[in-house]
Amino acid sequence: xxxxxxxxxALGLLGLSLAAQAQDGERYITLASTTSTENSGLFDxxxxxFTDKSGxxxxxxAVGTGQAFEIARRGDADSLLVHDTAGEERFVxxxxxxxxxxxxxxxxxxxxxxxxxAGISDAETVEQALSSIAEAEAPFASRGDDxxxxxxxxxxxxxxxxxxxxxxxxxxxxxxxTTLNTAAAMDAYVMADxxxxxxxxxxxxxxxxxxxxxxLFNQYGSLLIDPERHPHLKHDLAEQWHExxxxxxxxxxxxxxEVKGQQLFFPNAAD
Numbered sequence: 276x277x278x279x280x281x282x283x284x285a286l287g288l289l290g291l292s293l294a295a296q297a298q299d300g301e302r303y304i305t306l307a308s309t310t311s312t313e314n315s316g317l318f319d320x321x322x323x324x325f326t327d328k329s330g331x332x333x334x335x336x337a338v339g340t341g342q343a344f345e346i347a348r349r350g351d352a353d354s355l356l357v358h359d360t361a362g363e364e365r366f367v368x369x370x371x372x373x374x375x376x377x378x379x380x381x382x383x384x385x386x387x388x389x390x391x392x393a394g395i396s397d398a399e400t401v402e403q404a405l406s407s408i409a410e411a412e413a414p415f416a417s418r419g420d421d422x423x424x425x426x427x428x429x430x431x432x433x434x435x436x437x438x439x440x441x442x443x444x445x446x447x448x449x450x451x452x453t454t455l456n457t458a459a460a461m462d463a464y465v466m467a468d469x470x471x472x473x474x475x476x477x478x479x480x481x482x483x484x485x486x487x488x489x490x491l492f493n494q495y496g497s498l499l500i501d502p503e504r505h506p507h508l509k510h511d512l513a514e515q516w517h518e519x520x521x522x523x524x525x526x527x528x529x530x531x532x533e534v535k536g537q538q539l540f541f542p543n544a545a546d
Contacts, residue, residue, distance in 0.1 A: 303332035304512045307344075307352035309423060310450035312495070313337035315470035315539055321528040325519050331512050339422030339450070347371060347498070350505035354513040355498040356520075358423035358468075363496045372498045378520050379529050379540040380494045383427060384472055385485035386455070387413075387464035395464070401488040402435035409435075412443040414463035418454045419446030423493075428466045431490060455481075468493055470539035495540070497521070 312318055313335055322333045336346060340357040347355050348371050356378065357363060366372045385395060385404055393411040395404035408415055417439070418425040432439050445463070447454050451471045458465035459479040467475075472483065497517050502510045519525045526542035533539065 301509075302330055302512065303334055304353040304509050304516060305334050305336060305351070306354050306356060306516070307336050307338065307342075307346040308356040309340055309343065309358055309495075310337045310452065311358070311424065311468040311471045312356065314450070314452045315468075315474045316534060317470065317529070317532050317540060320532045321525070324528050325516060325525070328524070329515055329519065331515060333516060337450075339418070339420040339425065341421030341423075341426070347500055350500075350508060353500065353509045354516055355500070356495060357498070358493055358495045359426050360494050360496060362423075362426070363498055366498060371501055371504060373501050374499045374517070375496050376498075376517070376521055377543050378495050378497045379526075379542050380492065381469050381540050382486065382493050383424065383466055383491040384469050384483050385464060385466055386458065386472060386481050387484045388462045389480050389482040391482075391484050393464065396484045398485060401431055401485065401490050404485045405432055405435040405437060408464050409437045409439060409443075412441065414461050415439065415444050416454055416458035416461060416463040416465045417444065417446050418451065419448045420450070422451070424451060424466065424468055427493070431466075434490070470534070473537050473539060474534045494543075 318335055326332055336352060338346070340359045340362065343355060343357050344362060344366055346352045363375045367375050385401065387395065393407045393413040395407050398404035398407060417428060447457055449457070451467055452475070454465060455467060455471065455475050456477055459477055459481050462480055497520050499513060499517055500508055500510065502508070529540050529542045530538065
């Protein structure tokens with residue numbers, strides 16, 4: 276074999292090597308998910324386990340659920356993990372997703388000043404608690420960002436027969452962690468998912484004042500994007516992530532995650 280042939284062969288092998296490296300570098304998915312799953316530390320705990328098993332990196336875009344839906348509708352995310360069941364089912368019905376599955380759940384809680392000026396700790400239902408806050412015109416910090424938490428909050432205000440507004444009701448347009456920080460600074464009431472509240476490091480004078488109502492149930496779902504609508508996405512890799520979340524291994528990883536000795540998410544793929 277002459278030198279020219281050797282050189283061409285070497286260049287060809289180099290090209291194959293570079294192509295393989297590029298392909299390896301593409302073994303990641305973009306996951307549009309919620310600030311609660313990110314702020315709680317859940318992804319830091321479970322994604323490395325998935326990556327070790329599959330070799331697939333998961334890059335999280337943590338936003339409100341409404342914004343996560345928009346990102347996925349545009350084809351800018353390979354997978355979704357959010358917490359608005361009605362919105363998720365609509366996403367599939369409109370042809371943007373091919374599958375939705377329950378992955379885990381926890382609950383929402385009402386936080387407020389430890390002195391509880393609206394007296395919500397004595398309420399029997401979350402509707403009564405919110406009505407008491409409105410009647411007292413006690414400061415309330417709302418995410419106001421069309422997140423899953425914000426959507427749930429608005430449904431609860433509606434169930435309580437309250438149209439929140441006025442100086443006491445502050446719509447912040449921010450994520451859960453930022454909203455909790457603002458509530459702490461304002462000494463205000465706020466509705467939060469339990470996971471973010473437990474992981475929150477700046478409570479100041481805030482305390483958990485109301486919990487346990489069935490209306491505060493908080494379901495999370497994983498969704499696959501329709502490959503016909505967005506053929507450029509990494510559907511095969513996203514499906515591996517989706518299936519891992521639903522597997523015994525993924526469900527165990529979710530159930531094992533704790534902060535300050537508390538389990539924050541409860542797996543329910545088999546329900």
